[in-house]
Amino acid sequence: MAGMTYTAQAQVDLSTAEIYGRVLTELAAEHEDIVGLSADLAKSTKIGLLGDKFPERFFNVGIAEQDMMGIAAGLASAGFTPFVSTFAAFASMRACEQVRTDICYNQKNVKIIATHTGTSFGQAGTTHHCTEDIAIMRSFAGMVVLNPADGMSTAQAVEAAYEHDGPVYIRINRGFDQVVYEEPIENFRIGGSNTLREGTDLTIIACGAGVWRAVQAADFLKNEDGLSVRVIDLYSLKPLDEEAIKAAVGETRRIVTVEDHNIIGGMGSAVADVAATTGKGFTFKKLGIPDCWSIIGQPEDLMSYYGFDENGIINTVRELMKIEVEEDDDWDDEV
Secondary structure, three states: OOOOOOOHHHHHHOOHHHHHHHHHHHHHHHOOOEEEEEOOOHHHHOOHHHHHHOHHHEEEOOOOHHHHHHHHHHHHHOOOEEEEEEEHHHHHHHOHHHHHHHHHHOOOOOEEEEEOOEOOOHHHOHHHOEOOHHHHHOOOOOOEEEOOOOHHHHHHHHHHHHHOOOOEEEEOOOOOOOOOOOOOOOOOOOOOOEEEEOOOOEEEEEOOOHHHHHHHHHHHHHHHHOOOEEEEEOOEEEOOOHHHHHHHHHHHOEEEEEEEEEOOOOHHHHHHHHHHHHOOOOEEEEEEEOOOOOOOOOHHHHHHHHOOOHHHHHHHHHHHOOOOOOOOOOHHHOO
16 A cells, blocks of 8 residues: 555645545555446545546446445445445435445445535535434444544545445545644554543543544643543544543543534444443533534534534533542442
């Protein structure tokens, strides 16, 4: 595998989707088994960069996402490695049955890179927001789910998806992301996470667009409140880094999760599933879209409205710090 050629400056100059398209094109130059498919959204999702370079290995199926997933499964059966791109709302819901049955049930080596996730397509309206895809995709047996935080980690996720034998779903935002990583994540792996800030008072576990905001909140709370806040980038949503979650529960006992997704069935729910197995006492709060249809607006405004921007995270941490958590040196004996 060739090394990445992307830097923090490239993340400023290129959208996250553009970095995805370029990385995929680089991979395709090295691996002739890679093919690309789009449902008339090649320019928006940037998979069209692969088509520009290798037109004979790119297929625009038209506005037919269900057909696209079935075709991808067939290409995988023939020995190709299909990369499929469309908006997340279409990949996870319009083509849900085909992803479940044609791809996951048959364990086909298809990589789905879904753009415009969460509320990142805010002004397009509620029908184009995708705040359910984590819950849907992580429920499919054998499906890997990744949610990188920025362009650099997206490049790593795409490479990891190619190396993995089996279906992978990667969710990325529309447009430009705040730069979280100046350098590639060390030991990036499916099933991994990355601790961006160490801390002992509380842990913020975030994914995707929530990661940069979690870091900003943690730094503010350190400077203004003197709090030691751990921040974990949980870029692999399935499989999870269970050890990192369990360590956070045992060592900080206060957990806040942050995701641009519905709080029902999303990353926060996945974290809670693991945290509950520790047998330890802890306080817990999920931040994201509540049980409602997200309203229309710019993404930053929607994050503020629903309380999972920097200010929302800060306020939540301060509330959780008011809750007394049992001090017990013999917790390990209670399990």
